[in-house]
Amino acid sequence: MQYIILDLEWNQPISWQSPVYKQIGNKLIFEMIQIGAVKLDQNLQIADALSLPIAPTHYIQIHPRIRKMTGLGNEELAGAPAFREALEQFAAWCGEDYVLLTWGCDDVSVLQQNIDFFECQDISLAPLCDIQKLFxxxxSLKDRPSLKKAMEQMNIAPDESMAFHNARNDAWYTALVFQTLPDPAAVLEYTQTPKSLIHKPRKTRERTAMTPYPSVQAALESDLALKPTCPRCGRILALDGEYVLQSPDKYITIGKCRGHGKMLLRLALRTEEEGHVLMRRSVAPASYSNIAYVHTKQFQARQREGIS
Ligand SMILES: [Zn+2]
Known part of the structure; x- marks a missing residue:
């Protein structure tokens, strides 16, 4: 069995308001514009490499960011085959007994969405496994590293003539990282399942459901209260001071996301019969007056504690 390392580049709508995106919507969020791959021999050495540009048929104009990142613009892709033809060429190049490997879990989902959208389910490909997860x-890394980070860690110097974000080059670099793994075959345990891709307009505020707790204290000490997440990126917010009572059954404080700034956190409690408590948390971007208000309340609370 042969290892084939695959990397993809894709285009996206110029705008989420564009007519073409409005028309096809979430059926195709990212349209593939390049397939890059390398084949490894029995000794995990690179035996062959492939770059297949793909001419987009829906998001025809290459997004400036993608163009800048990949070096692929409309000129470079002019005359390239459309998706089906490129995928057929790729499948033929892969041959018979092989497994596909990628860096990370994005490619598998983008590939699947393109296969579904362009109705190419008849072109069969081997399962995909994730090298990044194994690495x-x-x-024992906390976060999944980028390919570049993984190369730095393994002292693999990029080739000046081979820019990142070119599918063939990234597949090549992934192969170099793959070669450093103590037990490369373990990658076969990391089979990937494609996720359905949809474009989610970014939320800036969020409210949880009412959640039951045995007491007010338990509610205030719960993860719901103490480990609030940023509505935009899901990271846990760092609390800027303790919760203070705003009105009976309402607590507020400020939380900070390192990517999205300060948020106003509100806990609303409702005492049920038998002493049980229901609580929900809401999060929204904090205004200057929110921040000043919370700080004043926190200051007053500390003063009261000092007096008592
Ligand atoms: Zn955030």
Missing amino acids: TQVH
Whole structure:
């Protein structure tokens, strides 16, 4: 069985308001514009490499950010085959007994969405496994590293003539990282399942459901209260001071996301019969007056504690 490392580049709508995106919507969020791959021999050495550009048929104009990142613009892709033809060429190049490997879990979902959208389910490909996940576990890393980070960690110098974010080059670099793994075959345990891709307009505020707690104290000490998440990125917010009572059954404080700034956190409690408590948390971007208000309340609360 042969290892084939695959990397993809894709285009996205110029705008989420564009007519073409409005028309096809979440059926195709990212349209593939390049397939890059390398084949490894029995000794995990690179035996062959492939770059297949794909001419987009829906998001025809290459997004400036993608163009800048990949070096692929409309000129470079002019005359390239459309998706089906490129995928057929790729499948033929892969041959018979092989497994596909990628860096990370994005490519598998983008590939699947393109296969579904362009109705290419008849072109069969081997399952995909994730090298990044294995690398992360082998090195006991907290976060999944980018390919570039993984190369730095393994002292693999990029080739000046091979820019990142070119599918063929990234597949090549992934192969170099793959070669450093103590037990490369373990990658076969990390089979990937494609996720359905949809474009989610970014939320800036969020409210949880009412959640039951045995007491007010338990509610205030719960993860719901103490480990609030940023509505935009899901990271846990760092609390800026303790919760203070705003009105009976309402507590507020400020939380900070390192990517999205300060948020106003509100806990609303409702005491049920038998002493049980229901609580929900809401999060929204904090205004200057929110922040000043919370700080004043926190200051007053500390003063009261000092007096009592
Ligand atoms: Zn955030």
